[in-house]
Amino acid sequence: MATSTPHPGDFPPVTEELLRALPKTDLHCHLDGSLRLETILDLAEKQKVRLPADTPEGLARAIHMGQNTGSLEKYLEAFDVTLSVLQTEESLYRAAYELAIDAARENVRYLEVRYAPVLHTRLGLKPTTIVDAVLEGLRVAKRETHVKSNVIICGIRHIDPATSLRLAELAVAYKNRGVVGYDLAGAEEGYPSKDHQAAFQLILSNNVNVTIHAGEAFGPESIAQAVHYCGAHRIGHGVRLRENGDLLNYINDHRVPLEMCPSSNVQTGSVADMKSHPLKFYFDFGLRVTINTDNRLITDTTLTKELGIAHREMGFTLEDLCTLIVSGFKSAFLPYREKADLLKAVNQEIAAVLAKHGAPPKLVESLPRNAREA
Known part of the structure; x- marks a missing residue:
């Protein structure tokens, strides 16, 4: 329970070093958008x-x-470029392994990697082989760095809904084996999520988590479909939610987390610039918002960079950033008890990091919005 309100002067200055040291999550991170440039060149040379x-x-x-x-x-x-070299078991393993290693270097403690297996079958790989290769890459990285990671299988909006159903079956088969959710990605306009309802019905019937790209390049009705037709537990992006106040309040009341990716949203033209990004408005209004990379390579970003942008260009204080970070852990597709244990450890680590950088050691204990409940 909070005993006092922290004074702004209690907080150390926000630096890249401090942001890198804080524990973080990346819940919206695409495998095929997060390779290293050198890896693409190397794989292309080996694969001709x-x-x-x-x-x-x-x-x-x-x-x-x-x-x-x-x-x-x-x-x-x-993605035409990145996918051209991600058609072998070895390349998928390497991409997943290197992504987790890169995330660990900036103290990402929990990572959810998403991709569409159907996009990696050009050379005849079986969907199960594709999933196994990615999971093995993440497992090896975890043994080396202790970064915890899981997979979200993606359907694609513009591909036949029957294919989405096959991918949903794949996600169900790998439940409790490293796959923790199902997503629908790709261009929004003209490809409504409700067309893929059969896939989501199978997913929900098997108690698998759902996150859907919505409200990024299309209006709030896309978010409404994701929640009301497809049972989304989280929304990918959701920058256009602010256009419908009633839906915004519904999302807030039901604590549906938004996976926000500021730099990506500007890069795609979903928002005009950082100053007009809705992240801070959503945060101040009380929505559960998380901050993520989307595509580390194509957007040229990291979690550390995104947090720095939130501070410099959106007005997030260090206290706000700590709350934003904790929201990421609260929104993770993890079992409740595991999440609760992780939250306890994360709050202790945040306190230690702040103390190391000059704040009173027990400062985080007094942060009223950093609730311990998962």
């Missing part, structure tokens, strides 16, 4: 795949790395 450039600098330009593209559809063109 022709790329649009043969240097890291040229490849970065070709996939508009960190550049504003103006639309989600334009942004998604970069």
